Amino acid sequence: MYDRSIPFGATIKWMKKETRDTWTYALRINDREIKKSYCFQPGQFNMLSLPGIGEAAISISSHAADHDLLHTLKVAGDVTTAISKMRAGDVIGVRGPFGRGWPMEEADNKNVIIIAGGVGIAPLRSVMRHLAARHRDRSGKVMIYYGAKTPKDIVYRDEFPRYRDMFSVFLAVDKADPEEYWKGEVGLVTRLLAKTSFDPLGTTVFICGPEVMMRATISDLLIRGVPGEKIYLSMERHMNCGMGICGHCFFGPKFVCKDGPVFRYADIADFLGLREV
Numbered sequence: 001m002y003d004r005s006i007p008f009g010a011t012i013k014w015m016k017k018e019t020r021d022t023w024t025y026a027l028r029i030n031d032r033e034i035k036k037s038y039c040f041q042p043g044q045f046n047m048l049s050l051p052g053i054g055e056a057a058i059s060i061s062s063h064a065a066d067h068d069l070l071h072t073l074k075v076a077g078d079v080t081t082a083i084s085k086m087r088a089g090d091v092i093g094v095r096g097p098f099g100r101g102w103p104m105e106e107a108d109n110k111n112v113i114i115i116a117g118g119v120g121i122a123p124l125r126s127v128m129r130h131l132a133a134r135h136r137d138r139s140g141k142v143m144i145y146y147g148a149k150t151p152k153d154i155v156y157r158d159e160f161p162r163y164r165d166m167f168s169v170f171l172a173v174d175k176a177d178p179e180e181y182w183k184g185e186v187g188l189v190t191r192l193l194a195k196t197s198f199d200p201l202g203t204t205v206f207i208c209g210p211e212v213m214m215r216a217t218i219s220d221l222l223i224r225g226v227p228g229e230k231i232y233l234s235m236e237r238h239m240n241c242g243m244g245i246c247g248h249c250f251f252g253p254k255f256v257c258k259d260g261p262v263f264r265y266a267d268i269a270d271f272l273g274l275r276e277v
């Protein structure tokens with residue numbers, strides 16, 4: 001096993017522009033031994049680094065069966081801006097995987113709702129890929145709700161038609177784009193949820209997006225009778241070490257990096273400022 005406190009090198013194989021400010025990078029781990037032993041769970045993250053610039057926590061978006069390690073990042077500050085200027089063949093530092101991911105045992109053969117906003121879909125892509133890979137053999141309904149600012153801001157836009165063949169997919173944008181015909185919903189992702197029916201007691205919900213969106217969504221889910229034990233969310237906090245040492249990402253008494261980033265809502269309700277109804 002390699003030392004997860006030391007970055008290893010990974011070469012950019014290809015990259016894809018998802019939206020005006022979001023790219024997906026496919027990385028190949030350079031060291032053969034590390035490549036062999038590297039494995040992750042959907043919802044875990046890596047610390048991506050560039051010497052002299054810094055490190056940033058970025059979710060793993062690939063599926064275990066994918067050839068490449070995929071990361072989708074939105075340009076936010078120093079590290080993500082520097083990575084957005086890199087090209088195929090350049091090398092990025094990677095530490096990880098870190099954190100607790102999605103409880104996939106709660107998704108297999110059960111009704112699952114996936115709710116994402118913006119680049120919050122990045123840690124849920126591996127869940128969608130996982131469910132799609134088992135699609136023919138699994139029982140239980142999968143519903144995907146995704147909201148973006150405009151149609152041009154939809155991340156993984158080209159992948160949704162495939163998911164539509166297998167799952168119920170609902171897309172919403174805050175604002176339709178006058179240059180583009182949009183036949184989906186205009187409004188918040190919570191509006192999509194309000195329009196559809198599901199079994200509140202027999203469904204597990206995975207959510208990731210801006211905190212304000214997650215709070216509003218959880219509030220609606222609780223009102224509709226989904227128990228707090230069945231709602232999971234991925235939290236975001238600035239972090240340094242990623243390994244539960246520096247304390248930068250404290251969330252109440254919990255470390256987002258080590259106890260999360262995926263938490264069961266019922267376990268963090270008090271820190272999120274939302275109470276069960």
Ligand SMILES: Cc1cc2nc3c(=O)[nH]c(=O)nc-3n(C[C@H](O)[C@H](O)[C@H](O)COP(=O)(O)OP(=O)(O)OC[C@H]3O[C@@H](n4cnc5c(N)ncnc54)[C@H](O)[C@@H]3O)c2cc1C
Nearest residue numbers: 056057058059073074076077078079080122236237238261
């Ligand atoms: C578990 C996890 C998974 C994530 N996954 C993804 C992902 O898949 N894709 C993605 O695009 N992003 C993801 N993020 C968010 C990403 O880590 C942040 O956007 C990160 O700050 C980007 O680093 P940067 O150096 O580019 O930006 P930074 O230089 O960190 O700046 C980003 C913004 O944060 C502000 N900021 C800087 N330091 C602090 C601080 N200490 N406290 C508060 N604000 C500060 C800056 O002013 C700026 O507005 C994830 C975060 C976590 C915790």
